[in-house]
Amino acid sequence: MTKKKLDVKDLINVGIFTAIYYILLIVAGFLGYIPIFSVLFPLVVALLCGIPFVLFLTRTKTFGMITIMGVLLGILNFAFGQGWYSIATGLLCGLLADLICKAGEYKSWKHMVVCFCVFSEWIIGSMLPMWIMKDSYFEMVRDMQGIAFAGSLESLITGWMLVLLIVLTAVAAVIGAYLGKTVLKKHFIRAGIV
Amino acid sequence: MINLKDVSFFYAGSESERGIRNINLSVGKGEVVLLCGESGCGKTTVTRLINGLIPHYYEGQMSGEVLIGEQKIHELPLHETSRLVGSVFQNPRSQFFSVSTTSEIAFGCENMALPVPEIFRRIDQTVREFKIESLMNRSIFKLSGGEKQKIACASVAACDPPILVLDEPSSNMDTDAVEELRRIIEIWKRKGKTIIIAEHRLYYLRELIDRVIYMKDGVIAGEYTARAFRALPPEKLTEMGLRPLSLSGIVRKYAAMPESNETMTLLGFSYSYKHAASTRAALNMKNFSIPRNAIIAIVGKNGAGKSTFARCLCGLEKNFGGTVEEENQALRSKQLLKKSYMVMQDVNHQLFTESVLDEVLLSMKNEQEASAGHILDSLDLLPLKELHPMSLSGGQKQRVAIAGAVGSEREIIIFDEPTSGLDIYHMKEVALNIERLKMQGKTVFVITHDLELVMECCNHVLHFENGKVIGNYPLNSEGCKKLRLFFGHIPASD
Amino acid sequence: MPQPELMKAAKDIQLDPRTKIYLLLLINIVIFSTNPSGCQLIAKGALAAVPFALLCSTGMWRQGFIYAVLYVAGQLAEIYLTAYAAGAWGLLMRFTTQMLSRFVPIVIMAYYLVRTMEVSAFIAAMERMHVSRKIIIPFAVLFRFFPTIAEESCAINDAMRMRGIGFRGSPLAVLEYRLVPLMMSIVGIGNELSAAAVTRGLRITGERTNIYKIGFGVLDAVFGLWATTAAILFFIL
Numbered sequence: 042m043t044k045k046k047l048d049v050k051d052l053i054n055v056g057i058f059t060a061i062y063y064i065l066l067i068v069a070g071f072l073g074y075i076p077i078f079s080v081l082f083p084l085v086v087a088l089l090c091g092i093p094f095v096l097f098l099t100r101t102k103t104f105g106m107i108t109i110m111g112v113l114l115g116i117l118n119f120a121f122g123q124g125w126y127s128i129a130t131g132l133l134c135g136l137l138a139d140l141i142c143k144a145g146e147y148k149s150w151k152h153m154v155v156c157f158c159v160f161s162e163w164i165i166g167s168m169l170p171m172w173i174m175k176d177s178y179f180e181m182v183r184d185m186q187g188i189a190f191a192g193s194l195e196s197l198i199t200g201w202m203l204v205l206l207i208v209l210t211a212v213a214a215v216i217g218a219y220l221g222k223t224v225l226k227k228h229f230i231r232a233g234i235v
Numbered sequence: 236m237i238n239l240k241d242v243s244f245f246y247a248g249s250e251s252e253r254g255i256r257n258i259n260l261s262v263g264k265g266e267v268v269l270l271c272g273e274s275g276c277g278k279t280t281v282t283r284l285i286n287g288l289i290p291h292y293y294e295g296q297m298s299g300e301v302l303i304g305e306q307k308i309h310e311l312p313l314h315e316t317s318r319l320v321g322s323v324f325q326n327p328r329s330q331f332f333s334v335s336t337t338s339e340i341a342f343g344c345e346n347m348a349l350p351v352p353e354i355f356r357r358i359d360q361t362v363r364e365f366k367i368e369s370l371m372n373r374s375i376f377k378l379s380g381g382e383k384q385k386i387a388c389a390s391v392a393a394c395d396p397p398i399l400v401l402d403e404p405s406s407n408m409d410t411d412a413v414e415e416l417r418r419i420i421e422i423w424k425r426k427g428k429t430i431i432i433a434e435h436r437l438y439y440l441r442e443l444i445d446r447v448i449y450m451k452d453g454v455i456a457g458e459y460t461a462r463a464f465r466a467l468p469p470e471k472l473t474e475m476g477l478r479p480l481s482l483s484g485i486v487r488k489y490a491a492m493p494e495s496n497e498t499m500t501l502l503g504f505s506y507s508y509k510h511a512a513s514t515r516a517a518l519n520m521k522n523f524s525i526p527r528n529a530i531i532a533i534v535g536k537n538g539a540g541k542s543t544f545a546r547c548l549c550g551l552e553k554n555f556g557g558t559v560e561e562e563n564q565a566l567r568s569k570q571l572l573k574k575s576y577m578v579m580q581d582v583n584h585q586l587f588t589e590s591v592l593d594e595v596l597l598s599m600k601n602e603q604e605a606s607a608g609h610i611l612d613s614l615d616l617l618p619l620k621e622l623h624p625m626s627l628s629g630g631q632k633q634r635v636a637i638a639g640a641v642g643s644e645r646e647i648i649i650f651d652e653p654t655s656g657l658d659i660y661h662m663k664e665v666a667l668n669i670e671r672l673k674m675q676g677k678t679v680f681v682i683t684h685d686l687e688l689v690m691e692c693c694n695h696v697l698h699f700e701n702g703k704v705i706g707n708y709p710l711n712s713e714g715c716k717k718l719r720l721f722f723g724h725i726p727a728s729d
Numbered sequence: 730m731p732q733p734e735l736m737k738a739a740k741d742i743q744l745d746p747r748t749k750i751y752l753l754l755l756i757n758i759v760i761f762s763t764n765p766s767g768c769q770l771i772a773k774g775a776l777a778a779v780p781f782a783l784l785c786s787t788g789m790w791r792q793g794f795i796y797a798v799l800y801v802a803g804q805l806a807e808i809y810l811t812a813y814a815a816g817a818w819g820l821l822m823r824f825t826t827q828m829l830s831r832f833v834p835i836v837i838m839a840y841y842l843v844r845t846m847e848v849s850a851f852i853a854a855m856e857r858m859h860v861s862r863k864i865i866i867p868f869a870v871l872f873r874f875f876p877t878i879a880e881e882s883c884a885i886n887d888a889m890r891m892r893g894i895g896f897r898g899s900p901l902a903v904l905e906y907r908l909v910p911l912m913m914s915i916v917g918i919g920n921e922l923s924a925a926a927v928t929r930g931l932r933i934t935g936e937r938t939n940i941y942k943i944g945f946g947v948l949d950a951v952f953g954l955w956a957t958t959a960a961i962l963f964f965i966l
Contacts, residue, residue, distance in 0.1 A: 047863060047933065048933070049866065049923060049926055049927050049931050049932060049933065050292070050923040050927070052862075052863060052866040052867045052870070052933070053866065053867070053870050053919055053922060053923040053926065054919060054923075055867040055870075056866065056867035056868070056869070056870025056871045056873075056874065056919075057870060057871075057874050057915055057916070057918075057919040059867060059871050060870075060871050060874040060875055060878060060915075061878065061911075061912060061915060063871075064875075064878055065908075089904075092908055092912070093908075093912060096912060096916070105863065109863060109864060109867055110867075112864065113864070113867055113868060113871060116868075117871075119753075119757070120753065120839050120842060120843070121836070121839050122757070122832065122835035122836045122838070122839045124757060125754070125757060125758070224905065224908075224909065227589050228589055228623065228625070228909050228913075229912075229913070231589060231622075231623035231626060232623045232624075232625035232626045232913065233623075233625075233626045234625070234913060234916060286928050287928070288924055288927070288928065291927075292923070292924055292927060293924075312932075313927045313928070313930075313932075314927070314930045314931075314932045314935070316928075317927070317928055317929055317930035318930065320928070321928075322925070322928040322929075324921065324924070324925055326918075326921055328877075328918060329917075329918040329919075329921035329922050329925065330921065330922065330925035331873070331922075331925075332869070332870075332873065332922065332925070332926050332929070332931065333848065333849060333869075333873070334848045334849075334872065334873055334876070335847070335848075335849065337940075338848075338849040338940065338941075341940045342929055342931075343929040343930055344938075345937055345938050345939055345940065346929060346930035346931050346932070346937055347930055348935070348936040348937055348938050349938060350938065351938055351939075351940055351942075354938065354940050355940065358940075376876050376877075376880065390929070391929075394929070394930075546887075549891060551887050551890065551891065572890065572891065572893075573893070576891060576892075577891060579884070579888065581884065581914075583910065583913060583914055583917075584881070584884040584885050584887075584888045584910060584914065585885075585888035585891070585892070586910065587888075587889075587892075587894065587905075587906045587909070587910060597892065597894060598892055625913055639892065643892065643893075
């Protein structure tokens with residue numbers, strides 16, 4: 042059942058689930074200090090945040106909630122010093138995810154999985170500077186580390202790498218969504234909360 | 236002023252919250268009406284009909300009409316109703332929208348779009364009337380439960396609605412806070428507000444109420460004038476499942492004293508928090524002894540150090556250096572963590588697994604289903620063993636937490652406010668469970684503001700003030716007098 | 730008549746929240762996204778000094794001092810040392826100095842923003858900027874819930890320690906034990922909060938007032954000009 046208009050309850054739900062999502066993101070961020078994990082950061086976020094997101098979707102009946110969540114996450118990322126690209130990707134991914142879920146009338150599980158896949162891509166926004174400002178970035182690396190090293194690093198930061206990251210994040214999101222569904226069934230439904 | 240005409244309501248998709256049937260109730264302007272009855276009798280549902288949360292927030296099937304003056308509340312948008320009816324809820328933790336006290340009091344007025352100078356005038360007036368100057372400009376997260384509830388009342392008062400609805404407002408309060416709540420309601424009554432209170436704790440309302448509605452199983456089962464209600468004998472109230480109307484109505488159940496003379500000695504119970512911002516009280520206790528295998532009530536005002544004491548006794552404070560000596564062994568923080576167990580005020584925090592049985596198995600050193608079943612049986616939980624702990628009622632959850640304590644073979648068990656917001660039936664059930672633990676040889680500590688619970692099951696009292704023990708006495712007739720004195724009432728003959 | 734103590738609360742807010750956001754935005758764009766050299770370094774330093782001055786002006790001397798040391802050390806190391814380092818050590822060094830000279834100013838600015846954040850003042854600022862209440866309400870809830878989540882997870886943590894299940898079992902089980910009770914509790918509090926908020930007349934449309942007076946003062950002008958000049962210089966030079 043889709044409701045027509047957002048009400049206060051919906052907005053408060055957006056607020057609390059954004060808070061939980063972001064706290065998990067910070068937890069995942071600590072993993073980022075381990076070098077390999079910093080590249081895999083979006084995957085870890087998608088994996089962890091499946092649980093709150095699926096629960097959030099069970100309380101989502103109105104268009105706009107997912108979009109607002111995306112924007113808020115982007116703003117938070119900006120405020121915590123992760124650059125402003127996240128606001129754009131948050132809005133974009135949130136809006137697309139919202140449209141997908143709406144197509145499934147906020148109850149189709151398949152749509153929800155796709156929705157979460159698309160939504161999870163927003164976090165790549167915090168890594169985009171590496172690609173967008175590649176030139177100035179590698180100019181600096183070349184100056185400091187020599188051409189050979191810069192070349193080997195530069196070869197990693199290619200368009201293909203970005204595509205691979207997006208695909209891997211989507212895969213992680215599918216796993217995250219099913220993890221979320223498992224926990225939902227195991228706990229929240231049995232506890233009568235959903 | 237308020238008119239409920241043949242109202243029935245059933246919550247959508249919820250078995251835990253039962254509905255109400257055929258409620259007819261009219262409340263005149265300036266009347267103070269008490270709604271009482273056992274948990275689940277439907278009194279909260281009636282308050283939700285009056286403040287419009289039903290049917291606008293809680294969904295379900297409704298029939299009949301709710302009128303305030305000429306307005307149909309069930310058709311009026313909630314923000315319109317909020318001008319007529321102010322609400323104070325049970326849980327002080329969850330009713331604040333703001334982070335600071337001042338903005339919280341202003342919140343309702345801001346939503347009404349009152350001009351800013353007018354809002355300040357109202358805040359000023361409310362603060363003075365309620366004498367809460369010292370609470371202004373504070374973080375909500377640094378207030379005690381009683382203080383939060385005062386701010387909630389102030390927030391509603393600033394909006395100045397003609398009707399006030401209070402849903403079990405005293406649940407998390409100590410005796411002093413209850414007295415202040417009584418004073419606030421008195422102020423409202425003097426101003427001619429119409430007040431509806433759903434409540435378990437009745438004694439503080441004794442002189443305030445004009446009429447009493449007694450509910451049972453979703454219908455109105457009795458209506459009394461204040462005088463008739465006050466004239467009811469205590470046994471009748473107990474039979475109705477109600478708490479006594481005055482503290483002197485609470486009688487000592489029996490005077491069973493600890494059988495053994497064994498004691499445990501608590502040494503060096505001093506502790507202060509490093510962070511000055513911490514809300515917890517410090518401890519500075521001289522060494523003292525208490526009986527083992529007894530039920531020990533810990534009483535004292537908010538901030539006396541009861542929770543800090545409990546946390547130290549549980550070994551939850553890492554840098555706590557005190558010890559507990561019993562049977563020639565000295566237990567330090569680390570051992571205490573394995574030896575003692577706290578049943579928290581919010582038991583939701585300590586239930587982790589997906590079934591009642593798993594919950595007990597998780598606490599056992601060797602997971603044996605047979606003995607787990609035995610533990611569950613002793614707490615009447617066996618029929619529920621497959622259910623998710625969070626789907627149970629509050630009392631059942633508490634029993635699951637107790638089962639966890641028994642399963643992990645702890646010897647010291649601490650209850651933190653186990654009966655806040657419970658009716659008499661459930662309070663007695665808790666008392667029974669505590670006695671069962673004592674019979675199994677445990678030493679039980681009960682932190683409580685509930686004189687009835689103490690009189691029902693405890694046999695020793697520890698009285699705290701400012702982080703010190705100012706009373707350590709057995710609960711004999713002498714002890715009862717001392718205890719009653721603390722609870723602010725002149726001892727009757729015990 | 731406004732209460733003296735209420736006025737005090739309003740005075741504690743030294744900068745208009747909008748100025749704080751503007752400063753964060755500038756620092757974000759300039760320091761994070763470009764690769765300075767020569768005179769640009771001076772402009773960058775002038776901008777990086779903004780969070781330092783802000784911290785000191787609110788009495789957070791210790792934090793300000795630590796920040797200054799980190800930034801200056803990082804910047805000097807980046808200029809003079811990294812050129813000589815090579816190999817794995819060089820990479821690590823470069824990574825560290827980058828963190829210190831680029832990332833730290835933004836994080837410190839964000840830290841200042843969050844530490845001095847009076848949620849109500851922020852709401853007032855957003856209302857002034859005509860941000861939709863569809864954003865403002867969840868935003869306010871978000872900040873109200875961070876401390877709540879911390880409180881709840883502390884309580885859950887205590888319960889886990891008491892039962893000795895701190896780190897028992899697989900990582901998934903640990904995640905489950907921590908996350909599930911936390912979410913149950915937060916969702917419950919959220920439901921009650923929504924009910925309380927609507928009975929206090931909160932709604933999405935319609936007029937609303939705010940007791941927090943916001944407006945630009947001398948300090949706003951000083952910091953605004955300072956940061957803007959530094960940013961302009963940075964891009965010209």
